[in-house]
Amino acid sequence: MNRTDVRTLQRFLKESGSYQGKIDGLRGPKTLAAMKTTLKAHADLLPAGADAWSDKRRAVACLQVACRLRKIEVGPIDGLWGPQTDHATEVLATIQETGKPPAPWRDQEPLDANPNGWYREAELKEALGSPTRKPPMVVVPCPWQLCLAWDLGTHPSGIGCHEMVADSLSRILTRVNDHYGPEQLREMGLHRYGGCYNKRRKRGGTSWSTHAWGIAIDWDPSHNRLKWGRDRARLAQPEYDTWWKIWEEEGWVSLGRTRNFDWMHVQAAKL
Incomplete structure (x- = not known):
């Protein structure tokens, strides 16, 4: 509370x-x-x-x-x-x-908004350059304390991301913090930061991950494993509805909500 x-x-x-x-x-x-x-x-x-x-x-x-x-x-x-x-x-x-209750959220499909004009995955190499080169990066401060998911004693000062998505990410983090508050975010596991920039290919695939451009973020990986669906992933539970709505209103895409796997992952790129 x-x-x-x-x-x-x-x-x-x-x-x-x-x-x-x-x-x-x-x-x-x-x-x-x-x-x-x-x-x-x-x-x-x-x-x-x-x-x-x-x-x-x-x-x-x-x-x-x-x-x-x-x-x-x-x-x-x-x-x-x-x-x-x-x-x-x-x-x-x-x-x-x-004066009236909110519109039913769970009855709706994931929002397909794109107010920031994010590129589609197939356009990223042409639009943002080779994924083998480190992109222009900005560290966006996080209003609540983060812990590295694999080392909870380490607290990043913010999230290093592509400069293109920095303003959007800052708005999202502020709205999330205002809605839930630091105490509840910790209870929900949303302090467990799984990383943003990572020069690698998609796990289980051959194409480049959106992490390679610094436009994707993983949250609480241990409770939202790659192959887990709605029946197991923590981020699929009802208390995270507003969390996803805030991301989707900025055009970010949840692989969990659109594909029902990799619920940890959210990206500023359309599928």
Whole structure:
């Protein structure tokens, strides 16, 4: 539960008349008092023993109550932050901001947007030059702390990529961090960075990998192995829907979502 989620909670508490403070994303005394009032008013929704929960768990429970009252499917009111609570809170936040729930995301095919004019794979050698020569590189800072997937004690300062994709990548990382927050990104394994530039051919193939031009990134390789499909890959799970939507709105392509293999891989090149 990050500051964005606390702001969603504060808006609910303000709408219900129990909170008069600022929408600042901080669980201060006024927020805690409003939570107590709200949970007391909806004690029939809480399980036995809820009085002994920590303030953090009670805050999650209060958000779950808010979702339940809005008829958003949130699961049990248990004060525990899991994928269902995360999704329900996102729906609640969208309703607060727009007055209506978000359009169904999982019913849609991967977005085929290309606002940055990415080349197709077949055009890369002609457009960007030989993959045997190192491309013009830029290091894009990452708002959350990265760890090398194969050496979790090593923390890259950013992602080295082709200069062509640097601005787009920076926008994506900022949006992802704003949406999930560093704590949740770590819980989701999105701090496990599998690399960007790598002068090599595709694993299991003969053509050059998009990594050779520095326009592809791997995330959490150990939980999203090359041959794994939706039944096994971590990045295929529902809590990563917004993650993929943010990439696809910038025209990046997930091999997992388009081909159902190599779910770790996302590239700024059309297939």
